[in-house]
Amino acid sequence: MTPNGAIVFTLVVVVAAMMSRMSGLVVLYLLCALFAVIEVGPNAAAALRRAAILMVPLAAFMVLVWVGVVGRAPADIAASQPGSRAGALVYVSIVCARLFLIVAIVQIAAMRFASITPLQFIKLLRAPMALKRLGVLTLSLIETLLQAVDRAHTALIASGVITRRLSARNVFNGWVLVQTVWLTAITSVTGRMRDKWPMEHTLGLLDPLLAETRKDPLRTPDKIWISCAAVAVAGIVWGDFYGLP
Amino acid sequence: MGSREFIAGPNFSGRSRAVHARAQRFGVPTYFIGPYAEAALSGLSSTIEDEIAIYRAKDRAADRPQFGAIVTDPHRKPQTLSGGEQVLLALHCFSLSAYRALAIDTALEQLDTANRGDALRYLDANSSFDVVLTDNRARPPNWTCTQLTASGTRFICNWEGVRGKIRPQHAPTIAIQQLSFGYRPGQDVFSNAAVALERGRAHRLFGPNGSGKTTLLKILVGALVPRSAQITLDGVAYEPWRSGNRALALATQNPDQQWCGATLREDLARRRAALANRGEADALADGRVADLARDLGVPSLDQHLYELPLAARKRISWLWPFAGAHPWIMLDEPTVGQDDDTCRELARTLDALCSAGYGVVFVTHDDAFASAVPHRVLHVENRQIS
Amino acid sequence: MLTTPRLIAIALCAALNFAVGSIVYLIKLPLYLDSIGTILCALLIFPDRRAAFVCSFLAAMISTVITTLFINPFLIWFSATELALALVAAYFIADAEAIFRARPLPVLRFGLRVVLYGILTGVVSAVVSAPVVAYVFGGVTGSGSAFLVAFFLKAGQHLMAAVLHSGFTAEPIDKTLQVLFAALLFRATPKDFIDMVRARPQPAPT
Numbered sequence: 001m002t003p004n005g006a007i008v009f010t011l012v013v014v015v016a017a018m019m020s021r022m023s024g025l026v027v028l029y030l031l032c033a034l035f036a037v038i039e040v041g042p043n044a045a046a047a048l049r050r051a052a053i054l055m056v057p058l059a060a061f062m063v064l065v066w067v068g069v070v071g072r073a074p075a076d077i078a079a080s081q082p083g084s085r086a087g088a089l090v091y092v093s094i095v096c097a098r099l100f101l102i103v104a105i106v107q108i109a110a111m112r113f114a115s116i117t118p119l120q121f122i123k124l125l126r127a128p129m130a131l132k133r134l135g136v137l138t139l140s141l142i143e144t145l146l147q148a149v150d151r152a153h154t155a156l157i158a159s160g161v162i163t164r165r166l167s168a169r170n171v172f173n174g175w176v177l178v179q180t181v182w183l184t185a186i187t188s189v190t191g192r193m194r195d196k197w198p199m200e201h202t203l204g205l206l207d208p209l210l211a212e213t214r215k216d217p218l219r220t221p222d223k224i225w226i227s228c229a230a231v232a233v234a235g236i237v238w239g240d241f242y243g244l245p
Numbered sequence: 246m247g248s249r250e251f252i253a254g255p256n257f258s259g260r261s262r263a264v265h266a267r268a269q270r271f272g273v274p275t276y277f278i279g280p281y282a283e284a285a286l287s288g289l290s291s292t293i294e295d296e297i298a299i300y301r302a303k304d305r306a307a308d309r310p311q312f313g314a315i316v317t318d319p320h321r322k323p324q325t326l327s328g329g330e331q332v333l334l335a336l337h338c339f340s341l342s343a344y345r346a347l348a349i350d351t352a353l354e355q356l357d358t359a360n361r362g363d364a365l366r367y368l369d370a371n372s373s374f375d376v377v378l379t380d381n382r383a384r385p386p387n388w389t390c391t392q393l394t395a396s397g398t399r400f401i402c403n404w405e406g407v408r409g410k411i412r413p414q415h416a417p418t419i420a421i422q423q424l425s426f427g428y429r430p431g432q433d434v435f436s437n438a439a440v441a442l443e444r445g446r447a448h449r450l451f452g453p454n455g456s457g458k459t460t461l462l463k464i465l466v467g468a469l470v471p472r473s474a475q476i477t478l479d480g481v482a483y484e485p486w487r488s489g490n491r492a493l494a495l496a497t498q499n500p501d502q503q504w505c506g507a508t509l510r511e512d513l514a515r516r517r518a519a520l521a522n523r524g525e526a527d528a529l530a531d532g533r534v535a536d537l538a539r540d541l542g543v544p545s546l547d548q549h550l551y552e553l554p555l556a557a558r559k560r561i562s563w564l565w566p567f568a569g570a571h572p573w574i575m576l577d578e579p580t581v582g583q584d585d586d587t588c589r590e591l592a593r594t595l596d597a598l599c600s601a602g603y604g605v606v607f608v609t610h611d612d613a614f615a616s617a618v619p620h621r622v623l624h625v626e627n628r629q630i631s
Numbered sequence: 632m633l634t635t636p637r638l639i640a641i642a643l644c645a646a647l648n649f650a651v652g653s654i655v656y657l658i659k660l661p662l663y664l665d666s667i668g669t670i671l672c673a674l675l676i677f678p679d680r681r682a683a684f685v686c687s688f689l690a691a692m693i694s695t696v697i698t699t700l701f702i703n704p705f706l707i708w709f710s711a712t713e714l715a716l717a718l719v720a721a722y723f724i725a726d727a728e729a730i731f732r733a734r735p736l737p738v739l740r741f742g743l744r745v746v747l748y749g750i751l752t753g754v755v756s757a758v759v760s761a762p763v764v765a766y767v768f769g770g771v772t773g774s775g776s777a778f779l780v781a782f783f784l785k786a787g788q789h790l791m792a793a794v795l796h797s798g799f800t801a802e803p804i805d806k807t808l809q810v811l812f813a814a815l816l817f818r819a820t821p822k823d824f825i826d827m828v829r830a831r832p833q834p835a836p837t
Contacts, residue, residue, distance in 0.1 A: 013820045032338040069781040074790040093771040110700050124831045137642035139291040139695050143324040145650035155503035158466035158495040160519030170658040170821050183551050184501040186824050191281045192288045199277040507819035
């Protein structure tokens with residue numbers, strides 16, 4: 001499977017999830033489970049775990065707000081009906097089921113390509129070269145900034161400007177850490193643009209590595225999965241037409 | 246035979262410009278390893294594997310791989326490597342590349358003695374490429390040498406003035422017992438380690454990359470919380486991760502990562518405010534600190550720190566430790582990018598600080614500099630400090 | 632339009648959007664601050680407004696995609712908000728670049744501009760985000776503003792109205808902070824970097 005196919009498949013599933021009711025969500029869950037087993041294998045468990053870690057706090061928050069505080073579903077509010085906490089819980093369950101599906105398919109699709117390097121991933125994307133260069137640059141600079149954050153955080157704690165824990169000082173001086181990290185990164189890239197890149201013609205080395213050589217951006221597995229997702233969408237629309245729950 | 250040229254001279258004599266000019270005269274794209282943070286990296290990769298892929302020659306016959314030992318984990322992010330490791334990775338990438346010319350601007354100083362020797366032997370042994378090198382520590386024999394002299398008076402340090410402004414200090418002895426720490430469960434960096442840092446002495450932290458030198462610094466300034474530790478200052482319990490750092494003034498390896506402001510005035514104001522917040526006596530009067538900054542080569546407190554040359558930024562990063570804000574001074578690789586005269590004066594100044602009652606801890610690969618500072622070696626390895 | 636220095640500026644600002652999340656986590660502040668780079672990019676590239684908008688939006692979208700993949704899978708839903716933010720940054724906030732960089736700092740004018748643009752950005756952000764918050768997230772996105780939504784819902788407001796009112800309350804505060812951070816970073820950025828980014832692409836020799 002290619003990243004292009006994974007992206008299209010994921011987008012179709014996400015759009016389908018937004019349109020679907022419970023029956024549609026069941027179909028989509030089955031499709032995504034099949035995708036996880038066939039394309040990702042045992043690593044899918046890690047992706048699902050990550051999705052759960054991201055989703056559980058949000059779900060708990062939703063239950064607290066809708067069931068605990070509001071006590072009725074939005075449809076009941078719109079219809080000026082008294083509603084019930086049970087109705088609110090049903091509403092939250094459907095929203096959470098939809099969101100978890102979306103989160104899970106994104107994580108599973110990303111896990112599919114965990115074994116290839118960022119450069120290899122971006123190479124396989126069908127995108128304008130400028131966008132590919134931007135992706136490569138950004139991923140590299142993210143690592144630069146994160147390293148700078150770690151080092152600057154230590155130095156600023158040492159100087160007493162910020163503290164390790166939440167404090168009023170961090171509220172007022174936290175932006176100094178942002179500034180230090182920003183200026184450190186600027187110094188690094190300015191030096192590169194002035195010295196290393198012109199001398200080496202480094203950017204010229206990148207373009208051949210990023211150029212995608214295949215004419216067809218999608219391979220057979222991509223087309224199969226995208227077709228399955230399209231069939232699921234058709235099924236959801238048909239189910240809506242016939243009033244399935 | 247590929248040309249070999251060495252550019253010698255003190256700081257601010259135009260060596261970097263000369264390296265550029267020589268590289269342009271090669272007439273071919275030149276692989277460059279520079280002096281500043283991440284200057285050895287392409288800036289286009291987020292894994293070691295990708296960094297190698299960028300530079301690897303399409304014609305594999307051009308492979309003459311060297312320094313491959315650095316590639317233990319191809320998925321590791323090159324930005325997480327130490328400065329010396331990044332230089333080794335750069336040399337490895339160069340050896341795999343199709344480049345026929347190499348320019349190195351003081352980057353070899355980040356290597357330890359053994360790796361620096363290997364790098365110079367590699368450069369000497371290969372005739373298939375041209376090299377222009379400038380370095381403060383190494384001077385390869387039999388290379389064409391161009392000697393530059395310092396021009397102008399900008400950024401010149403007045404070391405007698407620096408030493409004359411050292412305030413007497415009574416640094417507490419730092420005793421560390423039962424130190425245990427790990428970033429991840431089951432992977433301890435320290436396990437029941439113990440050490441005593443004595444006032445009035447310099448201590449060199451020595452150990453391989455990843456042994457815990459930086460981790461120890463982070464614990465002592467309160468940025469990390471150990472799993473267990475008993476740290477005392479003259480017998481009084483000290484937990485900087487709770488109470489904040491009261492004892493150590495830190496100068497980082499990359500000076501840019503320690504600034505608290507865009508200008509020197511902003512930086513000092515925030516540091517003084519932090520001291521005042523803890524109710525600590527603020528004897529660091531603006532006038533005295535401004536004089537010290539001038540002695541370290543920066544005449545104006547309104548100087549934009551990031552617009553200074555790297556060597557000048559490194560020197561002004563010693564301002565806060567030398568000002569006497571804290572009784573202990575920590576310097577991480579202080580001699581990188583500094584010429585021999587500066588290293589000699591820095592060594593004398595650290596000795597003077599010890600005589601004045603400060604405690605000093607430094608990390609360095611520069612054995613010549615270390616030998617000029619009477620010091621005690623602390624070996625950091627195998628989860629212990631000895 | 633996309634010279635190498637501008638590509639660098641876009642990538643830097645996108646990386647900043649991503650990295651600020653880790654900073655606020657380290658210093659334990661209950662804030663998001665995930666659009667500082669978007670606003671900063673527009674300031675850097677101004678006065679070419681079209682380029683400022685395009686580059687600012689690219690920075691926003693790249694950081695959104697990467698953050699969605701690795702940190703917060705819900706962020707991609709707010710792409711329209713990022714577009715609106717880039718527009719406001721390029722066509723309004725960037726006008727104040729001379730004030731942001733003036734030395735000495737004109738405190739009153741600086742502060743007024745930050746508050747004004749923060750409110751403008753916050754209102755725009757609330758309006759554009761409201762449909763997403765209401766219909767994708769059911770009114771609750773996991774931030775503290777969910778309690779404001781609950782308050783308005785309890786008072787009998789419909790979901791969309793409750794989300795809008797909650798947004799009008801919380802977003803201007805958040806966006807004012809982000810405009811402030813972006814202005815301070817822009818102020819501190821060395822002039823030669825800004826000159827490099829603003830240099831217009833040279834036409835090819837004929």
